[in-house]
Amino acid sequence: MSADNNETLLEFPCEFDIKAFGRHGTSFEQVVYKLVKAHVPELTTDDLSSRESRGGRYIAVTASINAKSKAQLDAIYQDLTDSGQVLMSL
Template identity: 30%
Template sequence: MTNPPEHSPSDAPAASLITYPCQFPIKVMGIKPDQLVPALTHIAQQFDPGFDPGTVELRPSKGGNYLGVTLTVTATSREQLDELYRTLSTHPMVKVVL
């Protein structure tokens, strides 16, 4: 008789270091600064209906070609954050999401 295989720690779901719900800042770097903020705000509101566009922080690049944007959303789950990151990352004006 053989024993069932033991599960390694990598088989278990990773414990989250985030306690949900919480305010979670997401930094985005993108192009076309005049069109970027409305696009990002729209995406943030799809994942967080209570998102306040007044909390958006902006940091233009020296040359003015890029814009750093911090969106602070109410994170409710790991799945929500993962999907928000995927959606932001695939937007054509977005270069980097942190």
């Protein structure tokens, strides 16, 4: 068992959904795609789905990936957090 597995309940590799929230109308889907693709080279636009908020001001983008390690997930979430366009990520 690797050190990554000792720090999480996930077993890698595994399917994992990353969700990011931002303002609608700001090419937010492209921002999320570029940030996640930097860590998941095999990511395609078909791996993304999005949903607008009821009022249309915000958008949630979900990237479905095959996560390789906790370190990879941590790096993705750090890049999302550092982005000024991502309001929240799960």
